[in-house]
Amino acid sequence: MKKILRIIAIIILAASIYSLVPVLWLYVSKDPAPYTNKQAVEKLKDNKGDYFEFIVFGDNHSGLIFDDSATLKIVRSINREDRFRKIPIDLAIIAGDVSFRGSRWDYRTYNKIKSMIKMPVISAMGNHDDDKDDGTLFKKYAGEKEFAFANRNCYFIVIDNISGNMTEEQFAKLEEELTVSSFYTHRFIIMHKSPLSPYFQSWYRPELNPWSYRFMKLCEKYKVDIVFAGHEHMFMEKKLGGVRYIVTGGGGILQNIPDSDGGFLHYTAVRVYGDYIDYEVRKIFPPVWEYFTFYMWKDALYFFKNALS
Numbered sequence: 001m002k003k004i005l006r007i008i009a010i011i012i013l014a015a016s017i018y019s020l021v022p023v024l025w026l027y028v029s030k031d032p033a034p035y036t037n038k039q040a041v042e043k044l045k046d047n048k049g050d051y052f053e054f055i056v057f058g059d060n061h062s063g064l065i066f067d068d069s070a071t072l073k074i075v076r077s078i079n080r081e082d083r084f085r086k087i088p089i090d091l092a093i094i095a096g097d098v099s100f101r102g103s104r105w106d107y108r109t110y111n112k113i114k115s116m117i118k119m120p121v122i123s124a125m126g127n128h129d130d131d132k133d134d135g136t137l138f139k140k141y142a143g144e145k146e147f148a149f150a151n152r153n154c155y156f157i158v159i160d161n162i163s164g165n166m167t168e169e170q171f172a173k174l175e176e177e178l179t180v181s182s183f184y185t186h187r188f189i190i191m192h193k194s195p196l197s198p199y200f201q202s203w204y205r206p207e208l209n210p211w212s213y214r215f216m217k218l219c220e221k222y223k224v225d226i227v228f229a230g231h232e233h234m235f236m237e238k239k240l241g242g243v244r245y246i247v248t249g250g251g252g253i254l255q256n257i258p259d260s261d262g263g264f265l266h267y268t269a270v271r272v273y274g275d276y277i278d279y280e281v282r283k284i285f286p287p288v289w290e291y292f293t294f295y296m297w298k299d300a301l302y303f304f305k306n307a308l309s
């Protein structure tokens with residue numbers, strides 16, 4: 001019996017060390033040249049047809065080994081999305097918190113990971129992305145914070161709402177962009193903080209702020225298809241007023257919400273097929289070392305909490 005346990009321990013240890021290799025390799029790899037959101041959009045301009053996919057995730061929080069190791073697993077899966085060459089995967093979108101705490105190291109790591117994603121990457125700003133400066137590093141590594149662009153039959157609007165609010169100027173600009181978007185079949189908005197928390201967490205109630213209702217009414221009026229956000233480290237979606245609100249904050253950061261409630265590593269793959277759209281959540285199992293140092297204990301904790309309550 002002792003021998004079997006020892007063999008199991010050795011296998012777990014070996015698998016854990018092996019699962020750490022990609023992230024260690026990432027840290028010693030060279031810094032690639034960064035590209036901005038504008039340059040990413042440039043790469044989309046020759047896309048034709050109305051059948052394609054795009055990827056969305058949030059809160060990779062690059063710069064912390066737990067997050068980076070998990071994001072690398074997610075990136076590997078994203079890069080395999082088109083392995084059968086059936087559908088073009090045009091772009092990937094990050095719904096903010098691209099860096100752990102906005103340091104130079106965090107951004108360098110984010111940039112390395114971003115360069116590993118096969119398709120052009122668009123990044124929205126998150127509330128931790130200017131923790132260490134006034135947004136200079138975000139500008140260097142990702143570029144513009146607010147912009148809109150078209151790809152095929154879709155229009156995408158990226159908004160900076162890290163303050164947890166939107167100004168009058170932002171509302172005016174948004175309505176302008178939504179007017180332009182009505183010439184397209186589909187409209188998507190990307191922002192870090194969702195106008196409502198689908199998980200009803202007591203620490204985060206954006207719907208109590210007046211911008212939320214006003215924003216949602218605009219989305220309803222202009223028939224926005226999906227609003228993507230991060231901030232809450234989980235997956236959850238709600239449909240209100242004909243608009244789908246998706247929180248997809250499982251791009252790498254440790255997921256401390258119960259797995260059964262959406263607290264798992266993931267990304268969202270969205271398929272556009274003419275005037276149809278749908279999406280699928282791709283759940284990613286954590287790297288082995290991370291499972292045994294965090295996720296296993298998280299699941300055990302919730303198990304006992306639920307069993308004893």
Ligand SMILES: [Fe+2]
Pocket residue numbers: 059061097126128230231232233253
């Ligand atoms: Fe976050």
